[in-house]
Amino acid sequence: MTYYCLKGGRVYDPANDLHGEVHDLWFQSGVMIAPPAEKPENTVEKDVSGLIVMPGGVDMHCHIVGPKVNHARQFLAGMSGSRRSNSASVMDSPIVPNCSATGQLFAGMGYTTAVDAAIPGLTARLAHHEFSLTPYIDKAFLTLFGNNHYVMDQIREGRGDALQEYVGWMLSSVHAQGVKIVNPGGVENWKQISRKSLHELDAPVGEFGVSPRQIVKSLAAAVDTLGLPHAAHIHCNNLGYPGNWETTLKTMQALEGSRGHFAHIQFHSYGGDADDPTSFTSSVQPLVDYVSEHPEITVDVGHISPGEAMTITGDAPFAEHLQRLTGGRWFTSDTEHEASCGVIPGRFKPYRNLVHATQWAIGLEWYLRMPDPWQIAMSSDHPNGGAFVKYPQMIHLLMDRAYREEMIGRMPENLADRSPLWDLDREYSLSEVAILTRAAPARILGLNEKGHLGYGADADLTIYAPQENITEMFQRPRFVYKAGNLIAEDGELKSQRPGQLLRPEVDVTQEFNEQRKTWFNDNYSIQYGNYRIDAEELLQTVR
Template sequence: MENNFTKICGGTLYDPTNGIDGEVRDLWLADGKIVAPPSDPHVRPARTIDASGLVVMPGGIDMHCHIAGPKVNAARKLRPDDRRDAEPVHRTATTRSGTMGSVPSTFATGYKYAALGYTTAFDAAVPPLLAAHAHAEFADTPCLDKGCYLLMGNNHYVMQSIRDKEPAKLRSFIGWLLSRGKGYAPKLVNPGGVEAWKHRDGSRSTGLDDTVPHFDVTPRQIISEVAQAAADLKLPHPVHIHCNQLGMPGNWRTTLETMQALENRCGHLTHIQFHSYGGGDADEGTSSSKVPQLADYINSHPQLTVDVGQVLFGETTSMTGDGPLGHFLANLYGSKWISSDVEMEAGCGISPIEYKNKSLIHALQWAIGLEWYLLVEDPWQVVMSTDHPNGGSFLAYPQIIRLLMDRTYRSDMLKSCHPDVTKRSSLADLDREYSLNDIAIITRAGPAKILGLADKGHLGPGAAADITIYTPDDDKETMFELPRMVIKAGEMVVEQGEIRSTPQGNILHVDADYDREVEPDIKAWFEDTYSVRWENYGVEG
């Protein structure tokens, strides 16, 4: 009896969501989903894939990267040198041509993620006013399901609603914004700090209790009130926070205060490596790692999660919704720079950067990222990221996996760094090694759970048939950089390193349940302040 079933036979499964840790099992697929085995033992699959001796995991999920929208496009224009020197993606009968570098083109982004075994990615910072641009680029990014977080931490309507103590209006506005812009979650980038920088003399030192000029609110209020609104809206992913004072010595105190400001609410703190620095005052002196103190707080607060923002050595592009940071880096390194102000909503900064292992600060950043993976006790609370491309390319994920699974390799890399790193971080003392099950959590099951994606990150019946099959290798970088097969929604996308098909993928977004009666107020404010018309705002379709 023939049918549309595909059977993957004899693979060694790693499916942490369902408690499967290295068990040999078969998988059945049909209509883009994983299904239970047919009850009729005589049913023969239309296709059989022999995975004997191979490792089978769900498709990878990158929950924090920068791959679409106006800032990404501006970065491509800023760095022709970066693109010119990189190996291009050539057109084939299946693929279109694309450029590489630290900020790949849309087509290259989709192909390269798929070739790593990733099937889902979220752009982490899209201004709602320019969401249509991001979605247009998503339409040109194949092989992935895609979503985006919408910037709200410096939005004028958000701050006015908080100042005027109108939580219902704030809640409805956030719901409206996510629905209109087809976003997935509210994103706070340097909440209040970007707007304060625009009003003042260029200072980046906005603390949680400093007042944002003109709006008479504090970053602490923005964090607390937006987090509560997100909880009230019952969004699948809680507020996604880029803390204030990114990259500044001594910023760990602000990061700890941000965690505390969430109280008992769920929250995700992103690229946490950039927010974990000691130093900067008379009490602490030189820069150092404060991961142990911050990880202790995470370990005792299971409602909080982080992604790392791991730094890798080499050239890349800093690209952020934190406009003050872009300005700071350009001045620090004397590099070219783009800054953009998005009316009523946000800003961004873009600048080239090169991380060097012999630089004490850069080597310390590298070590601090690894400390986060190794000091958070529960792997369900920490997610792999490079904040692509800020800490490095997503193409470096296999190297990070090797660093986590092989302490000898990690020790050898540490020895190649500036010698003072061992005095200012605890990395040299950490012997923990990740297992394949741990890797499956931080790259698949964990992000799916944090994002509230019930059909992602696992291999149980009902899950999307997004599956990656690897050839085991003692060198885990080799193992993870070239999957044997990648299946997206039941369709073979990659086989033996070759792209076999280029499915478009889905757009993941929320249709929030908010009070529609607030829309006339939003419209009146919009027509009074924006340079585009109300009906032209957001994403159609």
């Protein structure tokens, strides 16, 4: 087999304590290997002297497949079309690109892994189909549990073992990477009771009689007992409301020592008055303090970027709230027994809108205040906070204070009354960028072969030519390798290759398989006249 060697690059691989040292890298059959004692005859060498070498990028929280993404694409009908391009520098792509363009844009930017953060179990088959149409990158998804009827039944009855078995069975059945909790209990309450969400952590959920606190605590404990690689992935109640930082803190405290990952934390870090939608202020510092004191907790940011966005969420109550504020078009749908969704096109205007400017500043605050970069990952909650193709600009803002101050200077003057961003002078190093965009999200997800270049890791590498303009440098890598194959060079994509599905192995007992057949066939069966389809038959199609 052919050996490959990248010679003389400045390697930034923080997981293996490499911070810009000149180092040769070897790989074979898509895997990083130790340097051979003697150079084999069948060796392909590439001189990357003076270039910056990092592992392939990892986006741990985005929305790229599934029904709600397709509903969002319908809003863009006539704009996105089905155009294809071999250019990885297409910056005028729609905010919700099609599957092919999604893979192209990620790969061209040097990202080789992406995780869709919210897929109901009942729609997993569609997600897998769309993954098969998304080239270049490896991918996984998280499955929704926080408003699941069976979950809430077992929590109410105190059946922790049944809950744990169900979580394992569902993940195994739909081939998911982990457990997602969205507005725990609030979505189901909104569906049941006159469109009312839950704003208090100890309020009961409709007829189920369990609280958001119980849902979060029970699912997080089940994830830990199962030994899943990724912690419970939590989207708190009260997303987007002024004053919601207190709900976020209480939810973190509700874990009581269990692991928890808090998604798009920017949207959950607001001070102000919930009854005044213009009263947004930053409450980042107390949350940063708590996370820093609890290594079992991690976050991704969900920063916003100026320009077009698209709300795509499993939190239909929030989508309805946003629609009332903006008056725009929206879409919602129900996933029976499991979830809901809301979709709203939008645009962030931080140069003119003080609320948007405050949100923009809060995202940056999280990056700049968090002392341990291993506890935080870059995300824009694509496309909720803006497109993932704008990550290079966010990296530029983190690495260059002067550039950041220039941007702040374009914001409304009274932004200083809402956020202390101007006082933060930290500048990220390339090693910290490598942690934020690669090593930390891979470690948080439990993807042991991703985010580093140690022996046995996947040979996913991104190679940059140093430039004064940091945005341009990260927009257009010099080379991108996926599983040892060169897939992009100077922004031009090579032959299209499929990526892999990533998922952990989860064992469930035969006893539980028999128990859940009875419950599911009683609750999920579909009647067409005299013809009845049982849940077992439906779920076989997912498998």
